[in-house]
Amino acid sequence: MSRIGRKEIIIPDNIEVIINTSQIVVKGKRGQLSYSISELIEIETNNKIIKLKQKKTTQKAQAIHGLSRSIINNMIQGVSKGFEKKLVIQGVGYRSQMEGKSLVLNIGYSHPVKIEPPEDISIRVENNTNIFITGIDKEKVGQIAATIRSVRPPEPYKGKGIRYENETIKRKVGKAGK
Template identity: 65%
Template sequence: MSRIGKKEILIPENTEIKINQNSILIKGIKGELKYDFSNLIKVERIENKLKLTKKHETQKTQEIYGLSRSIINNMVIGISKGFRKKLIIQGVGYRAQMEKENLILNVGYSHPIYIKPPKDIKIDVENNVNIIITGINKETVGQIAATIRSKRPPEPYKGKGIRYEYEVVRRKVGKAGK
C-alpha cells in the first residue's frame, strides 16, 4: 500500500491557494489551476504546507487519498515551474513546423498532419526535428506529447518516427539476405 498521501505539499513563494469544501484553486506565477477532489478526503493548509487527511479508512479512500495528493502536488509544481516534454523526429524527409498556433508534421504520409494545441499549451519547433511542449498542467502536456508521438511512433527496424527525448527504441535485425 502506497504512503504517498501522507507526504505534505510545500507551497512555494508567490502562490495563492483557496480551499472551498471540495475544490482547491491554486494561483501562481505561470497561471491558475482548479481541482475538485472527493468528499472522502480533507485538504487543509498549515502555514506554507498543504496536508491531506482521510475521513474514512476504506480501500477506495486510500486510493483517492494518494491520487489527490499527487494531482495537487503536480498543480503546485506546474504553476511555479511548469512542465516540459521534448520529442525528436528521426527519418529522411521527416520534419515539423509551426504555422501560427498549429503544428504541421510531415512524417512520410501523402498529406501533412495538423495538430491544434489547447490554449494553455505552448509548442516550439527547433531545427525542424525537435518539438518542445510546455504548459502548467502535467496531464495535458503529456497527452499532447502522446498524441503527437502516436502520429508516427518509432519503428524497430530503422528507428524512424517520433520519439521522446530519452526514449530508447530497441532495434531488430532485418531479414537475412542469401
C-alpha cells in the same frame, strides 16, 4: 495507507492556494489551476504546508488519497515552474513546422498532419526535428505529447518516427540474407 498521500505538500512563497469545501484553486505567476476534491479526502493547511487525510479507510479512499496528493503537488509545480516535454523526429525527409499556433508534421504520409494544441499549451519547433511542448497542466502536456507521438510512433527496424527525448527503442534485426 498510501505512502504518497501521507507526504506533506510545501507551498512556495509566490503561490496562493485557496481551499473551499470541495475545490482547491492554485494561483501562481504562470496561471491558475483548479481541482475538485473527493468527499473521501480531508485537507488540512497551516503556514505553507498542505496535508491530506482519508475520512474512511476503504480501498477507494486509499487510492484517491495518493492520487489527490500527486495532482495537487503537480498543480503547485505547474503554476510555479511549468512542465515541458521534448519530442525528436527521426527519419529521412521527416520534418515539422509551425503555422500560426498549429503544428504541421510532414512524416511520410501523402498529406501533412496538423495538430491544434489547447489554449494553455505552447508548442515550439527547433531545427525542424525537435518539438518542445510546454504548459502548466502536466496532464495536458503529456496528452499532447502522446498525441503527437502517436501520429508516427518509432518503428523497431530503422528507428524512424517520433519519439520522446530520452526514449530508447529496442531495435530488431532485419531479414537474414542468403
